[in-house]
Amino acid sequence: MPRNIIALICILFLTCLPAQSETTENLIIKTIILPFSTTDNHVYAVAGNNGVRAWGFQHRIFIERSNNETMEFSPANSPLAEEGTISDIGIVNEDIWVAQTAPSKDLGILKFDGSKWEKFREPDAVGLLNNEVVDIHIDPDENIWFGHRYHGLSRLVYLVNPTFKSYNKVLHLFENALQSSFMQKTHLWIGTANGIVRLRTELKSNFELNVDTWLYPEFPAREAFSVCDYVDDVVVAGTSRGIALFDGKKWSLRGRTEGIKALPVNFLQRDGDRVWLGSPVGLQLWSINEPGQLITEADGLPGSNITALAIDENGNLLVGTDKGPALIRKK
Numbered sequence: 001m002p003r004n005i006i007a008l009i010c011i012l013f014l015t016c017l018p019a020q021s022e023t024t025e026n027l028i029i030k031t032i033i034l035p036f037s038t039t040d041n042h043v044y045a046v047a048g049n050n051g052v053r054a055w056g057f058q059h060r061i062f063i064e065r066s067n068n069e070t071m072e073f074s075p076a077n078s079p080l081a082e083e084g085t086i087s088d089i090g091i092v093n094e095d096i097w098v099a100q101t102a103p104s105k106d107l108g109i110l111k112f113d114g115s116k117w118e119k120f121r122e123p124d125a126v127g128l129l130n131n132e133v134v135d136i137h138i139d140p141d142e143n144i145w146f147g148h149r150y151h152g153l154s155r156l157v158y159l160v161n162p163t164f165k166s167y168n169k170v171l172h173l174f175e176n177a178l179q180s181s182f183m184q185k186t187h188l189w190i191g192t193a194n195g196i197v198r199l200r201t202e203l204k205s206n207f208e209l210n211v212d213t214w215l216y217p218e219f220p221a222r223e224a225f226s227v228c229d230y231v232d233d234v235v236v237a238g239t240s241r242g243i244a245l246f247d248g249k250k251w252s253l254r255g256r257t258e259g260i261k262a263l264p265v266n267f268l269q270r271d272g273d274r275v276w277l278g279s280p281v282g283l284q285l286w287s288i289n290e291p292g293q294l295i296t297e298a299d300g301l302p303g304s305n306i307t308a309l310a311i312d313e314n315g316n317l318l319v320g321t322d323k324g325p326a327l328i329r330k331k
Helices: 003-015
Strands: 026-032 046-051 052-056 061-065 070-073 085-092 095-101 109-112 119-121 133-138 144-148 153-158 162-167 179-184 187-193 196-199 211-214 224-231 235-236 243-246 251-253 265-272 274-279 282-286 306-311 317-321 325-328
Touching: 046 317, 052 085, 052 095, 052 119, 052 211, 052 317, 061 095, 095 133, 133 179, 179 224, 187 224, 187 235, 224 265, 235 265, 265 306
Parallel strands: 046 085, 046 306, 085 133
Antiparallel strands: 026 325, 046 052, 052 061, 061 070, 085 095, 095 109, 109 119, 133 144, 144 153, 153 162, 179 187, 187 196, 196 211, 224 235, 235 243, 243 251, 265 274, 274 282, 306 317, 317 325
């Protein structure tokens, strides 16, 4: 075969190769050193915003600030309940919001404003749907949404005193446990143990007409553990089978055969034109054209079991594992 034909074939082959995935050589993985000693470093929740990072352990909070100041709270020096487990954390401005749950306990939510703690529990907290909060979501307008295990969500409303507005007319949430929530423009997406729900908050007419529900097989998995957005207004849901993609009309699945190794996908965090997937077996930085490699304890994480994910305002990925916290940034 003539050499010029061989060269042309080689060029065509190289140009058809997929884009190079993000490798651990392009990432800096830093284990967060805790100032306290504990036999259980399992991270249950994490949040980062406005120069503050908050790591939630079972009933303990570790706070880092950009000025290198650190704070630690436990039941000994805060209203955190000894019998409770932190279910989620959210940060808005200087306020750190914390949710705790425990069997047969009404623990509600807590707020730390940098100097003091405040409790919010139903019925004293006006408008709070109930005291079992499993998810905290901060939307792009810095509204705070509290997802309850059952019956719906509550949104914080700042009047003279903080109150809450209940969203308790989504009938699907009365029988199917809420897993996560995410606001895409005016659409509030709610992942549940049985399918996914969209609440179109811009519509003020008959409430049930504002709700769309997708169940298996129309939604390509039984559950939706996590939800985020992606490029071109695509919605991504993490499931046991992979990631479900909604293009505005229908759902499709990217799973093991498409290179998804971080299964089940319990956590999602969008990072530009890619999405971090968190699972019990590691992390994966996915994009529509390149699924990315699996990042595990062998690559420098404290553990492979990912238990919490967040991205701070500087683009750092905050990673919680069952063996401790870590921070990932690109070189």
